Amino acid sequence: MHLLRLGLGRERAVQSLRAYLQKYHPDFLFTIGFAGHLAPEPMESCTLFAVEKIFSTRSKTNLAVPVHPDFRFLPRASLLTSDEPVLKTEEK
Structure with missing residues (x-):
């Protein structure tokens, strides 16, 4: 399990999530x-x-x-x- 802090705002969230998904390939995401x-x-x-x-x-x-x-x-x-x-x- 990984804990990922995406950051505030749509742009930062998209960039952080994209980088994470390129490195890891989770079966599912649990977002809070x-x-x-x-x-x-x-x-x-x-x-x-x-x-x-x-x-x-x-x-x-x-x-x-x-x-x-x-x-x-x-x-x-x-x-x-x-x-x-x-x-x-x-x-x-």
Whole structure:
């Protein structure tokens, strides 16, 4: 297992991850990050999710992500990435 610190910002994250993947070829990635919550129902802080789809404000397509069998016990979620913070309710 490796712990990789990608850095802040999309450019640094992409560069760091690309260099890592060229050197190592993992069977799966486990990423940890900080995120807000867009769904209307309440959620406890520090909740872990298995991400099934990734959406980006930079693209109109989405990416389906297979969930590794070891993490199927986690609740499922979709992830929205954005270069800018989403601060207002209407931006969600």
